Amino acid sequence: MSVRRLFHAPAPPAELLVREAHVVDPRSGLDAPGDVLVRDGAIAELGAPGALPVPGGAEIVEGAGLHLFPGFFDPHVHLRTPGQEHKETLATGTAAAAAGGYCGIVAMPNTAPVLDSAPLLGALREQAERDARVPVGFMPAITRGLAGDELTEMAELRDAGAVGFTDDGRPVVAAGMLRRALQYQRLCGGVLGLHEEDPSLSGHGVMHEGAVSARLGMAGIPSVSESTMVARDAALAAYEEGRVHFQHLSCVESVEALAAWKAAGAQVSGEASPHHLTLTDEAVRSLDSRFKMNPPLRTEADRQALIAGLRDGTIACIATDHAPHARHEKEVPFEEAPMGVTGLETAFPVLYTDLVLPGVLPLGLVVERMTAGAALLDLATPRIAVGEPANLALLDLAASWEVGARGYASKSANSCFEGRTLRGVVRLTVAAGGVVHRADAAVEALA
């Protein structure tokens, strides 16, 4: 309980009165205009619009016409540190998170070297305490070097602050190895995050296997390469009474397998990404490497299954799988390009524009799923309630912006939404009690 699992360089505790914003926090039953007072970095008081007196020394933020949400939480990002700092650093990755309204993110271990030992985790903690604008958690590898052969020292890593464990970027190919990790989980706790892919089925695939890959002549990654592994690993988790979290689900069959095992009482959860919720493999016809990621964009039926899963709770949270790559790495033919797209700065605006505005999903549900990743990893859920640390995202949902027109806070520009005009500008982000992001005047002028 006492082990810290999120690390950052704290901003000064905020003293803020957000006046008359529309406050939405489904967990607190809030969906109405109101005042929110933050004192010393914590939520001190909630009141009717204009009801709270202006306290001395507090900044007043006029929120009329804006929406105030609990800060978002992303259980799945790649910060590329150590070893690939030309793509992203803790500073730029957390700046991107702050710009996207996030108050907490969890970094994956597929770095160079791989995060698979306590000393390396210790070094990253220190770096985060120097450089990270928003709190960052780390998920070290399940197996040493992500090689799938030997377990990492999970107990020591947990004591050193590991949120959980994952070989993300790769599956744990051998069922027996995952079983050992599930057994060890009883000793040290920590969710096992699973990137599901049977490499004998995905092979050299670069996109979803289907009519579009047939047209383009590119090797396909069939849906069953993911779903058969979801089913296998859910069965293993149930057998060992362990807990697993399925990362970036992409297809109908995976959602069905997850729903079946949840109904059977297995401790399994799942996440979906904004790009899988809003795009399909039709986008790959452009042969633009910005649409290349793993798992790949799949069909409209898959997209609809993910939306339905998100709606009914089968998929508990939204995760960006923010995967920055340098421009020269992506400016190559599709098959040559690395997998991955950025996502922290566009996640909420994309979901708001493509799913909330057309009436596909209610706003409150999206806000809930944008924050639910924390609890799945045994971390505190951001909430708007008196006494809670201030984790807030203030957005102008009437304003629109063009993705990429003013660059990115991320070090990389490989957004699959570049050029899109999106509704929803993050005006202010408060993370762990401190102000970490303010939209500048030029952004507001776009509105």
Add this chain to the structure above:
Amino acid sequence: MTVGDHAGTTRHLLSIDDLDRAGIERILDRAASFAEVAGREIKKVPALRGRTVVNLFYEASTRTSSSFELAAKRLSADVVSIRAATSSVTKGESLKDTIQTLTAYDPAAIVIRSPHAGAAQLVARWTDAAVVNAGDGKHEHPTQALLDVYTLRRRLGALDGARVWIVGDVLHSRVARSDILAFARMGAEVTVSGPPTLIPRGIEALGCKVAPTLDRLAEADVVYVLRMQHERMQEAYVPSLREYAACFQVNAARLQPHQLLMHPGPVNRGVELSADAIDSPQALIAQQVEAGVVVRMAVLYELLAGTGATGAAAEGAIETVAAA
């Protein structure tokens, strides 16, 4: 032909999807007029005099690269042919840098062959030259499809209603993809057949049918056989070339007298085609190679004539051709 990034100024041939039926016919008619030039003692016309065509080949190729080179030379263009093995590509230069370097020479056209799908599209984004896709990965090979249509049209008059079977390794074939699109656009009914491991899931979306065996091959008017590469056996797509040949080789026993036989080359004798089939009078394989030069002349002409400083000269040249 398609309009590229610089709307109305730069034109490219990246995919058969860039052409409608009328566009295909215009190129084939032009190719037919160039065929008369090919019959002359001096096989050159001055259409592209003073302009530069770059052939950039990142994959081994004999007939495509030599026919593009010959096509450009017969149009009087200056030709630079670059092979990946002899260029700075082997020193790790990126495609983008290579294209930017070549663009500095102000070429009128860049012809590119790449092992990667979409390479020609990328090149079109990075240069002001007209870009011709000479094969990109397993995606497309549009000039091969045009010369195939040209060859068939010469023999059949029109493709409307013709039943064309494409047989073999469709999965790894850019020729198959461009041919399915081009044949269908010209009115043919296209069927593909081959080992189930080498027929891509979803291929029907291109506008063809799939036949699991060659049992109904007699229905075909045209049998188009694809090259079966030996490495497919190591990759476990087929258990053996022997079994492949037993199930899918087109030979005298399977080929009907009324059928025309095509193959993009190079042929594996005794694998996808038997020697008797290759050497039969039904085979159009030599005509396909012959068509390569005139069709590629027509493509370059369509893309480049009427643009740039020599536009007027080019128009004059084609009148000379037509009069000849």
